[in-house]
Amino acid sequence: MKKRLLSVLLLSTLVVTCLAMNPDHAGDVVPLQKGIFDNRMADVQSRSGDQALWSHVIEVPGAKFVKLYFENYHLMAGDMLEIRDASGIVRQRIMSSGPAGAAEFWSLTIPGETVILQITSATDYIKRYAFSITKAFKGTMAFFALPEPTESDCGGLPQASPYRSAWCYSPGEQFENAAMWQNAQATVGVLTIGSYGGGTWCSGSLVSSQNYVITNQHCIETISDCANTEFVFNYYRTTCEENIGGEDPVVTQGYYCDSTDSNTYFNNSFGSCTSTGLDDLDYAFCHVLLNGPDPAPSTVYTPLEMELDHQAIVDTEDIYIVGHPQGNARVISEGILDFTGDYSLHYICDTRGGSSGSPVYSRATNRMIGLHHCGGCTSSSDRNRGMFITQIRADIDSHGNFFAPAPQLVFESITHSDQVGGNDDGYFDPGETIHVTAVISNAGNLASTEGSLVVSSTSPSVSIPVSSFTISALDPHVEANSTTVEFEYSLDSFMECGAAFDINLALSYDGKVASANSEFHTGHLANPGSPIDETAADLPLPITDNNTTVSYITVDTGTDVVGTVNEVQVDITHTYIGDLTVTLTSPGGVAATLHNRTGGTTDDLHVIYGDGTGGTTTPVQSLDMLTGQVASGTWSLTVNDGAGGDTGELTNWRLNFTPVELQCGSTLPAFTIGSVQAVYGDSITVSLTMEQDLANFGFDVLYDPGKIKYTGFSPGASAGCTNATVTLESPGVIHVVANCPSQIMAGQLFGDLNFDVTGLTGETPISAANLVLDLQSKIYGQGILSLPETVDLCTVPEAYYYNMLWSPYFNDPDVDVDKDGVFTILDFISRMNCPL
Incomplete structure (x- = not known):
């Protein structure tokens, strides 16, 4: 049974990631209004007791639901981010470095177009960064009505009862049945938002006290797909109705699919709805990620444990299916088993797109007998179909014991x-x-x-x-x-x-x-700059059959990187744009596909690609994949013609993006540097005393080799860092690397840089009172920080320079101040008049 694309907004805080076969479009990845959202919490907006509160509102206009993409997420111990919808309901709580320590991840689903972020903090977050939000998934309703011909209602056949909301079977309701109600609580929705920018919807069940969920393999195909899937528990209405629509007043609970679990298993699906053996049972057995403040689902909902029904399955016996057809709140449909095959059950019982992965139960025993996966109810030779749970359970058991008490x-x-x-x-x-x-x-x-x-x-x-x-x-x-x-x-x-x-x-x-x-x-x-807007100058270029055309734009933004690609305008004349693939590639080689052989026989392609707003068109791959990439250099637009018979021309393309700075905080210790006085020929020492606690840092000291000469480094006796390396890379550059076994504490001496003042030799006069020794510390990858040190030098009137030599003191090293090998009036005046 094929997956139904997500058709309603899922109210959830439990997320499991799984990817569908041939997913249909469910929404778009869009940049936020400012491209990069850095939450520098410079001011605490309000307080509650001992906790500081910070909040921020993000709007994604037109969204039916929103998912936010977090990067570099790392809160401090004891802190928590709460994500709320517009009504104030908490949809997700995130601690530390995110789910399973993943510092980059999608949030759970937030209904509506408004997202409220709030941090409760053990300490004030003044001037501290906690995370960046670089993009959002804008969920739409366009996929709601897409047809799913392989999953179907039974056309009013008398053996099939209408859909009923699961609440109808709860205590005190019209169809009260304790066993059916308990089984319904273990049913989950399976929502997948893939990196391709689409969303799909299936059903599943919690089947193990070890917190495993089962659904179809065509809903979650691989372990990497699991990383983008959300399991939605507690998704039901609190009214008894015979339909699958209506509002859902219950606050759902969501969990991520655990892509790190080694005991996740997949059994292949098959292209048609006819199984050929035990190797295509079409199931995915996935673990729920247990992380953060939410309880394990098995402690809240009674798992099915996939207990086998040892009674013989007979044709015409009563059955029921619990699921989320078309992504709606949980419903139960009742019917009969029509006939069985070697590997599948065939039944008259209503299903729709989104029912894939639903559990099929025996009405007599209330035990799971099948896993629904395919439709076609009105065909008497096929009916709706599910795989035997006995065969699935045996295959899972071959991998280990997942249905007995165990530590987790x-x-x-x-x-x-x-x-x-x-x-x-x-x-x-x-x-x-x-x-x-x-x-x-x-x-x-x-x-x-x-x-x-x-x-x-x-x-x-x-x-x-x-x-x-x-x-x-x-x-x-x-x-x-x-x-x-x-x-x-x-x-x-x-x-x-x-x-x-x-x-x-x-x-x-x-x-x-x-x-x-x-x-x-x-x-x-940080610090977005003014948008860069460049148009290719090497056009027009021909587009020939089965060939590739490439055009280039060269951009110079210095060290800035790409913040947001705002627009990519493409103008192509061609008689069959279904032949064409158009790709934008950054200077660093990261490529985003804009157009991929769609449009069929349509002539010409005149499009401005962007975030889907302001008249722009959403590309095949989100332009956000270029965020953070190198901006300076040559950008290329590649047009590939993949078939014969039609040709054209690339007439124009334009690139518009916002550059931002790639910033790293300084890891150079703040140094206290003692004052220095010297005359030419003296030795000077620049002492570097720590002003903060650090263990690892590196920098270059840049100086003028025409004025001073580096003579060595003396490590500080109290620094506790004996393996610091200080080398003269070249005249004027001293390379310092400190990888210390423990921190050098504030107030301790890191070491002394030693120099000789040798800039003026021979008979050259000193004509300035001061020489500024500018020690520049170049942090790797970060530009230059300056540590200016003033060296006080004596003033020597130029007239004295021309007086006689003082022969009695000739070559006396004690009075040869400028170390030029001779004693001159320069030495005398320096010695007598300098306050040294």
């Missing part, structure tokens, strides 16, 4: 902080030491034995001093019995600003592995 260790929260080992700006910068706090608890229903936690990174620029930890045995569902692991990792000071790195946690226990893998980037995007 989860990461309650994972917090990454640069508060102590960095500059405390909430972003990760080169040279910082990041402190991580991971809280682990047992969400299962059986005590765990002793386990282990291993921390790793595939990034060569990340060092983890202590990476292995023992995890004590944990009782189930005991919050006070959670365990906390703290560790640190350091970022090399030579990392480029904007570089990606990962931190991976593997929790091993009782033969299982729970993972939390996070990817971060150093720095952040």
